[in-house]
Amino acid sequence: MALSHAIMTALLEDEMSGYELAKAFDVTLGLFWHASHQQIYKELHKLTDKGWLEKEPVVQQGKPDKIVHRLTGAGREALAEWVWGESRMQEAKDDLWVKLYNLSADNISRLSAEIVQRREEMMGRLYLYEKIRRRHYDDPESLPIRRKGIYLALIAGIRQGENFLQWCDEALEFLARAENTATA
């Protein structure tokens, strides 16, 4: 159960509402994680029941009221313990790879188009994360310890993304050649 710990991690420094968490996820953890608001609200209830979070209603003007969530001492402890524990490497499990195993003369242009689409999506993400890196992580050696960890995760994501872009380019060229020889 890692989503719960991702949520607690996001709450380490700031208290947040479910809605804010959903957004924060896309921004700060977006290269690694996406969670729907439904999932987040459900998890927030569970964590509150366990005593790892506490909630507080906040009245807002100009917007509907919200409920902010804050890490408790027990939550902090549980999180630290989880960090210490074992974890397993996760596979990509992306449909794209399975689809490529089905490459044929029929679908080659379709799959090429899909790679183009993925490339564009990744470009957008990278643009965002590269901006974050330059703004807030430009001098990694002088960051406080926790930010150093975030930095490492960030560059892992950025490099993975750049690597993917490069693969897309080469794959598209390769597929174009394959398409030509097939129809020649």
Place this chain on the structure above:
Amino acid sequence: MALSHAIMTALLEDEMSGYELAKAFDVTLGLFWHASHQQIYKELHKLTDKGWLEKEPVVQQGKPDKIVHRLTGAGREALAEWVWGESRMQEAKDDLWVKLYNLSADNISRLSAEIVQRREEMMGRLYLYEKIRRRHYDDPESLPIRRKGIYLALIAGIRQGENFLQWCDEALEFLARAENTATA
């Protein structure tokens, strides 16, 4: 529902039993996918019920009997249709990234050890996949179309892995420096 399509993909050329599928998954799709035998057997039943697979008991000598599964015409069609359809990019969702967001003086050596462990695991996988690449995909331009797709997936996985190894090395150095300055 991609596992079902991954299974059908594995059955494109060979008929296989659930047990064999579980193994084949680790070998041929291992960089992208892992599925437990329980999941695979369940999925095989579903696919057979849908008429996308047919099964046949096979008596073996020296081993317990098995039940092999074969793609039907309807299965082939459904698979081709799925390949044509939309798909979304999947995030990594690996605990390691979340853990790094929790880096502290307390856990820095623990997390370093975990990265060392990951590095080793990835080395093992890469060794296997690099061997496959050299043996069967050494001359990608002359492969038949379907094998070209597999080749692209394979090099995507290999590069991702190599990229990860490099990140591990740099991260470990960075963490070592951080640990020294923290205790200095």
Place this chain on the structure above:
DNA sequence: CCGAATTATGCAATAAATTGCATAGCCACA
């Protein structure tokens, strides 16, 4: 003959994630 390893298949309970639906406050614009 016994135990361990390998081959082979499966059920049940739980957890996690997706999809669809529902509600409601507030703002801006026409």
Place this chain on the structure above:
DNA sequence: TGTGGCTATGCAATTTATTGCATAATTCGG
């Protein structure tokens, strides 16, 4: 006044994945 968009929270149903358990045939070494 109504419509659309953003903010905000949630339920319910279904699908997908994990974990633990259970069974059984066969081989091989001790």
